Amino acid sequence: MNKTILVGIDFSDCSINALEHAVTIAEKAQADVVMIWVNRPDSGKEIFRVDQEHIVSEVINRFNKLVETHKPTLSKNTISYLVKAGKVYQEIVNTAEELDAFLIIVGTHGSSGFEEFWIGSNANRIVAATERPIITIRSVVDAGRTISNIVMPIDSTVETRQKVPITSLIAKYFDAKIHILVMKTTTIEEVRQRVDDYVQQVERYLFENQIEFVKKIIETHQIADSTIEYAISINANLISIMDEQERMPSNLWLGTFAQQMVNHSPIPVLCVHVRDLIADLSR
Numbered sequence: 001m002n003k004t005i006l007v008g009i010d011f012s013d014c015s016i017n018a019l020e021h022a023v024t025i026a027e028k029a030q031a032d033v034v035m036i037w038v039n040r041p042d043s044g045k046e047i048f049r050v051d052q053e054h055i056v057s058e059v060i061n062r063f064n065k066l067v068e069t070h071k072p073t074l075s076k077n078t079i080s081y082l083v084k085a086g087k088v089y090q091e092i093v094n095t096a097e098e099l100d101a102f103l104i105i106v107g108t109h110g111s112s113g114f115e116e117f118w119i120g121s122n123a124n125r126i127v128a129a130t131e132r133p134i135i136t137i138r139s140v141v142d143a144g145r146t147i148s149n150i151v152m153p154i155d156s157t158v159e160t161r162q163k164v165p166i167t168s169l170i171a172k173y174f175d176a177k178i179h180i181l182v183m184k185t186t187t188i189e190e191v192r193q194r195v196d197d198y199v200q201q202v203e204r205y206l207f208e209n210q211i212e213f214v215k216k217i218i219e220t221h222q223i224a225d226s227t228i229e230y231a232i233s234i235n236a237n238l239i240s241i242m243d244e245q246e247r248m249p250s251n252l253w254l255g256t257f258a259q260q261m262v263n264h265s266p267i268p269v270l271c272v273h274v275r276d277l278i279a280d281l282s283r
Contacts, residue, residue, distance in 0.1 A: 002077060003031035006101040008092050008126070009081075010037065011062055014107035014139035021137055021268065022105040023070050024146070026077060028173035033074065034099060035063060035081040038091045059083060089125035096132045104134040108262055124259055127243060131273045133166050135238075136262045147174040151231040151267075152240045153181040153223065154199050156191045159242050163272040164202055167240040170270070171211050176237070178206060181230055182217040224260035231267050240270040 007022045009015045019035065026033045037059050063081040070079050084091040096104050108123035123136050152167050154160050171178050182199050184192055199215065206213045220226040231239050243258045261269045 003029055003103075004099045004101045005029075005031050005033050005103045005105060006092065006096050006099060007033060007035050008088075008104070008106040008122075009035045009063075009066075011059075012107065012139075014137075016066075016107075017139055018105050018107035018135075018137045019066065019070070021135070023073050023079070025103070025105075025170070025173065026079075027073055027075075029102075030077060031102070032077050033070070033079040034095075034101070035066065035079070036092060036095055037063070037081070037083055038088045039083065039085040040088065056083060089122045089129055092122075092126055093130045093132075096130060101132055104130060104132050106134065106136055108136045108138060124262055127258055127262060127271050131275075133270060133272050135268050135270050137268045138266055145237055147171075147176045147237040149179060149234055149236040150176050150238045150240055151179045151181055151227065151234070151236045152202075153183050153227050154195065154202060155183040155185065155223065156195050156198075157242070159274045161198055161202060162275055163240050163242055163270070164205055166272055167270065168206065168209055168211050170238065170240075172209070176212075178211060178213040179230075179234060179236065180206075180213055180215045181227060182215060183223055183226070184217060184219045185221060185223065224257055224264065227261070228265050228267070231265070236267050238268050238270055239265060240272070243271050243273050 005022050005026050007015075007019050009019060019033075022033050025031070039056060060083065067079050067081065082095060084095065092104065092106070095101075104126065106123050106126060127134055127136065147170065150167060150171055152163065167178060170176070180199060180202060182195060184195065186192065203213065203215070216230065218226055218230065227239060227241075239261065241258060241261055243256070258271050262271070
């Protein structure tokens with residue numbers, strides 16, 4: 001059975017950019033691409049400029065053009081679309097489960113002062129609701145770039161290592177280098193040692209799977225800002241995080257680490273859902 005990448009589409013430039021990233025990954029992963037658009041009251045009024053009763057037919061017409069454009073790139077794999085109705089984030093999450101999608105990709109306008117299209121405004125809800133790995137992509141990202149550098153922050157939480165397998169898989173697809181970003185957020189020696197132990201396990205996993213990696217240690221109390229700054233400094237193409245991470249008292253008001261990254265990162269963010277049991281990386 002082929003792997004499937006599900007892409008949320010509202011036909012904004014932002015979501016088309018996400019689709020182009022999805023096609024790039026699908027080509028390397030030999031995966032099928034399924035696009036999804038969710039109808040809701042007054043949806044599409046900003047983009048389609050057609051009467052409500054004609055929106056679905058316009059959506060299908062646009063989907064067919066996207067299929068025609070991207071099908072040659074996928075060669076042996078398929079690109080198709082689904083039209084749903086309901087709450088956007090719920091339909092995307094439910095469809096990802098139905099398709100057993102190995103990855104969801106959505107565009108997001110991030111934190112902005114203007115009215116967002118529906119994908120952009122639902123990105124954080126999708127991240128919070130899905131148990132599938134999800135990549136969120138801001139509209140400013142160049143879809144033509146490959147994935148050559150992946151930033152993977154490691155902190156003191158036991159869940160921090162759960163993102164390693166899917167991050168490694170994507171690194172393998174693109175022959176990319178993983179930058180282990182060691183987050184030292186406290187002077188408490190026991191916590192610092194725990195981070196070092198986790199990093200050693202991650203390094204061993206990457207070495208055994210023949211993935212190129214480097215390590216960078218930083219001292220910080222602003223993990224989202226520090227992660228983004230480092231990713232920009234090395235020209236990263238992807239940042240891999242968990243949907244739960246260390247919470248710093250100094251910036252709790254900004255929201256969860258995942259929310260901050262989705263809203264502010266100019267670099268695509270791969271967010272992995274915390275599982276109850278961690279894969280054993282210590283072997």
